[in-house]
Amino acid sequence: MIIPLVNNNHTTDKKKNIDQSRTPYFEALENYIDSNITTFHVPGHQQGKGAHERFREFVKKYGLEADVSQVLGLDDINQPSSVVREAQELAALAYNADHTYFMINGSSSGNHAMILSILNPGDKILLPRNVHRSTTGALILSGAVPVYMEPEYDYEMQVDHTVTPETVEKTLKENPDAKAVYILSPTYYGAACNLKEIVGIAHRYDKPTLVDAAWGPHFHFHPDLPMSALDAGADMCINSTHKLGGSMCQASMVHVKGDRIDRGRLESAIRLFLSTSPSCLMVASLDMARMNLATRGFELLDNTLEITNYARDEINQVKGLRTFGYELVGRPGVYGFDGTRLTITARELGYTGYEVEQILRNQYNLQIEMSELFNCVALITIGHTKEDVRKIVSACKDVKNWNREHAMLSKIKLFYKRKDRPLELPDWPRQLMTPREAFVAPFEVVSFRESIGRICNEMITPYPPGIPMLRPGDEITVEVVDHIILEMEAGVHIQGPQDPTLKTIRVVK
Ligand SMILES: Cc1ncc(COP(=O)(O)O)c(C=O)c1O
Known part of the structure; x- marks a missing residue:
């Protein structure tokens, strides 16, 4: 008797009853798109509106026809030698970098590659506590030893901002054997640190400075935005181009400047996280986003700043609501502020950030980027018009009609009072x-x-x-x-x- 090595007859009775013609994820996506929601979340191109018109039309026209991977003539993102290389060189010039690398698994893989390019198991790295989970992932992968720096806590907003130059200097003094300094700037809420001073300190100790600038791919293109990481002298940084620069989801960049980074090791590290079947559309979207920002970024961002300032001014007039803006600058850990960020809190009225997000979605068909216990964040990007922003303003002005079903913050306050502690992280x-x-x-x-x-x-x-x-x-x-x-x-x-x-x-x- 021949015993089959693989039993192909997996169909149990239970499985027989499962309807395999269902497509739950796809249908949820169809519904989301069909429901005509106004988006204030990543990717920054806002369903194509902020992508360059040539790219938008191309994707509309060709759709899946353009979903190809690397073939002759389209170069190899893992070892670029022709068009990818040229596109990366143009991006480096646009961003004031010496070298730029396209990433197709977000800044998450950029974080992994940055840290693996410098640190061996047991090497110390200085970094703030409030880093993204991908940075912790990089610590697990590299075996590096984190020396944490306390970011500055904002008791009004109830969020962590960035670390100060003083904290970096003190931690470096205590840890002269650290291999590198890693900084997060800007934060999700748009707070930027005094990176120029921090880089100056790190370089005095002869330490390379790596920056998670996932939220800063647009900084270099408008003087009213905080200084970009590379302009501040950082040795290496990541940018989630997809978040605010107009590329497709997951399409990010790693930039390098100067000679403190071993490029060979960095490129090997990057390859560890690159697919060998990259989506050419994603790569092309990075090329087009760079072109868009380099040729008309100033004008696009000027408009974005203007409409966000308008939204902030209007929402701040609504009783019980508050948006955070340029007044944050000067608080500990806030040296600069990204004016395109709209952080709203309805704490005074008893709403958590989660509830505000639900209300905006369920009552006004608006989807914001994120919410937490105290605040919520709407991204205003180069994909928005004043008309879009008016929708969020008018939803806020309608606060008296917000569904109070949950309004949970008051309960939460009681919870903490019981424990005799103020409400904070x-x-x-x-x-x-x-x-x-x-x-x-x-x-x-x-x-x-x-x-x-x-x-x-x-x-x-x-x-x-x-x-x-x-x-x-x-x-x-x-x-x-x-x-x-x-x-x-x-x-x-x-x-x-x-x-x-x-x-x-x-x-x-
Ligand atoms: C500070 C920070 N770094 C890195 C990342 C990861 O970026 P990506 O989503 O491009 O992988 C994020 C994502 O939100 C982030 O907030």
Whole structure:
């Protein structure tokens, strides 16, 4: 008798009843597009409106015909020698870089490649606590040892801004053996640090400065925006071109300047994260976004700034609502501000940021970029007109008709009062193991509420904004557990844990 190596007869009775003609994801996408929502989220081209008209028409005309990967004549993004190389060289010139690399898995893979290009297992890197989860991913991959710097906390906004030059200098003094300084600027909320001074300090200690400028791909193209990372002297940075520069989702860039970065190692690191079947449309969208910004970025961004300023002024006149703007500049950790960011809070009226997002979507057909407990953020980009922005303004002016079904913030305040604590984010937990050590360590699963005092083995990230509240290696504290439970009650989407309900958590054994 021949025993088949593979049993092809997988169809159990249960599976027989499943209707394989269903396409839940595709249908959800169809519905989203059909519902004619006005978008204020990434990608910055806002469903094509902010893409260059030649690219928009091309995609409309050719659709799937243009979905090709690398073939003769279209170069190889993994080892560019002709048109990709030329496009990257033009991007480098446009961005004031020496070399630019196109990434097709977002700035997430840019973060991985930047850190792997410099750090070996055991090497120290200075970085702020409020980095994106992809930076923690890079620490796990590289085996680097993070030395965390405290970002400046804003008690009015209830968010972390950036780190100050003083904090960088102090941490460098305490850690002269660090291999590199890593900075996050700007933040999700548009706060930028004094990068020029920070780079000056790092270079005095002869340390390369890497910058997560995922939210700054437009900075170089308008003088009223904060200084771009490269203009401030950074050695390497990432830009999510797709977030605010007009390329397709996931299409980002890594830029390098000067001779502190080993380009050979960087290119090897980049290749670790590049698909060998890249979408040519994504690569082309980077080429077109660069062209658009380089040839008319000033004029496009001028309009974006004007309409965002208009929105801020109007919304600030609505009783109970508040938007944050240029008045932030000068607060600790805010040296510059991206005026295209619209952060709204309705805290005074008892609404969480999550609820404002729901209200804008359900009552006004507007989809913003992100929300958290206290605030929500709408992205105003080169894809917007004043007409679009008027919609969010008029939704805010209609605040008396907002559905008060939830208005949960008042309940949350009570929750914290009970515990005799003001309503604010908890302190960052202590790091007891490096992210890599904890990630690969034997683990056990325990009840989340009983995990206090244990070392976390996984990453717990409210998404957005994507800043982990617990990373592998962190000591789990009562404040963090309380806060995560509170956020979950308020409706946060948590990424990372094996158990998505977080009734249990993986801790180091
Ligand atoms: C600060 C920061 N860095 C990196 C990333 C990752 O960027 P991407 O979505 O392009 O992978 C994000 C995403 O939101 C981010 O906020």
